[in-house]
Amino acid sequence: MALKICIVTPYVVKGDGQGRANYEVVQEAIRRGHQITLLANQVDPQLQHSSQVSWIPITFGALPTQLLRNLEFAWQSASWLRQHRHFFDVVQVYGAITAVAGDINTVQFVHSAWLRSPVHISRIRRDAYGFYQWLYTACNARWEKPAFLQAKVVVAVSDKIKQELIDIGVPQERIQVILNGVDLDEFAPGDADRKTLGLPENVTLGVFAGDIRTTRKNLDTVLQALSQVPDLHLAVVGSTTGSPFPQLAASLNISDRVHFVGYRRDIAQIMQASDLFVLPSRYEPFGMVVTEAMACGLPVITAATTGAAELITPASGIVLPDSEDTEALAVALSTLVGDRDCRRRMGQAARAIAQKHSWASKAQSYIDLFEDLSATNPVNPLQFVSHTS
Numbered sequence: 001m002a003l004k005i006c007i008v009t010p011y012v013v014k015g016d017g018q019g020r021a022n023y024e025v026v027q028e029a030i031r032r033g034h035q036i037t038l039l040a041n042q043v044d045p046q047l048q049h050s051s052q053v054s055w056i057p058i059t060f061g062a063l064p065t066q067l068l069r070n071l072e073f074a075w076q077s078a079s080w081l082r083q084h085r086h087f088f089d090v091v092q093v094y095g096a097i098t099a100v101a102g103d104i105n106t107v108q109f110v111h112s113a114w115l116r117s118p119v120h121i122s123r124i125r126r127d128a129y130g131f132y133q134w135l136y137t138a139c140n141a142r143w144e145k146p147a148f149l150q151a152k153v154v155v156a157v158s159d160k161i162k163q164e165l166i167d168i169g170v171p172q173e174r175i176q177v178i179l180n181g182v183d184l185d186e187f188a189p190g191d192a193d194r195k196t197l198g199l200p201e202n203v204t205l206g207v208f209a210g211d212i213r214t215t216r217k218n219l220d221t222v223l224q225a226l227s228q229v230p231d232l233h234l235a236v237v238g239s240t241t242g243s244p245f246p247q248l249a250a251s252l253n254i255s256d257r258v259h260f261v262g263y264r265r266d267i268a269q270i271m272q273a274s275d276l277f278v279l280p281s282r283y284e285p286f287g288m289v290v291t292e293a294m295a296c297g298l299p300v301i302t303a304a305t306t307g308a309a310e311l312i313t314p315a316s317g318i319v320l321p322d323s324e325d326t327e328a329l330a331v332a333l334s335t336l337v338g339d340r341d342c343r344r345r346m347g348q349a350a351r352a353i354a355q356k357h358s359w360a361s362k363a364q365s366y367i368d369l370f371e372d373l374s375a376t377n378p379v380n381p382l383q384f385v386s387h388t389s
Contacts, residue, residue, distance in 0.1 A: 028363035096143035101150035111140035113164040158307030181359035189297035190272035209237035225329035271296040295354035299346030316349035
């Protein structure tokens, strides 16, 4: 039987992290003949043209901060859902993105856990930006718990997130883990031309990708370790606007080996042109860039504080127990730099693991969940999650 599904999320687009997950879920729902209504700010043009998809645009206007945009999204989407909830068999939401409870709440990030982290931005930066980051996280931490508790099923995208949900009181029996997927066609082994990409030729090249405006992704430890591995160059993908790391590289006298390439859309090609991937993030609920690197056939060095580290075996990469251990990271980098055959073997093993986690398989898991939930739980009266209580 065709279901009427409502998905509430700002972005349903192919090129965005969470937005990509939404896109694949909608595609699988279309394949199975279901009707989908999207309460979203952006929807991929391909989905807009489907007769099975209805888009209810949620606009932000010119609001200056993400916190205000989220509040506006929550208010507009809740106003619409209060009038139309009874039309749907299943409502899926993300975190506290709307003020109406969803049947399924998918969790990519637990703000309560991030607020407690010793590396939260507000503990590093004692300025207006740090205060805003504290306010943003604290508000979301207050709103997310009731949103999680009112959902029939809470989907965690890693075992790390599952544990964080349990820690804030979400019943374990309500939690299901569906890992994020990876595009196995876009991210695949290849031989991209370094010169065309603006990368150095005839050197061993690592790649780091992430937001480098703050220290959460831990580029500072990577650069300090790199200073001990003279035969390695590093491509850093991420906007340098407001970033302290070009200056740190200069102070470590490694600027000639660190290549800040800015924010890039061709990250898959950069990975294909590289020899290894490194991301020992200090706090990372999942980290899709890790599985993307694995899909490209790269050996991965990461830390246990990264959710995607759950997928890495000793045959496919190196997981550091301590993200702050500069010496251990330098040893890991040196090991891979000095052994091309090891890199090749690890890269092949990494690709094999990634092939078990296609986006198609993840989308199928979500739609299976939607169908099972609809069959066993008829639509209940509307419940609300207040953003003001």
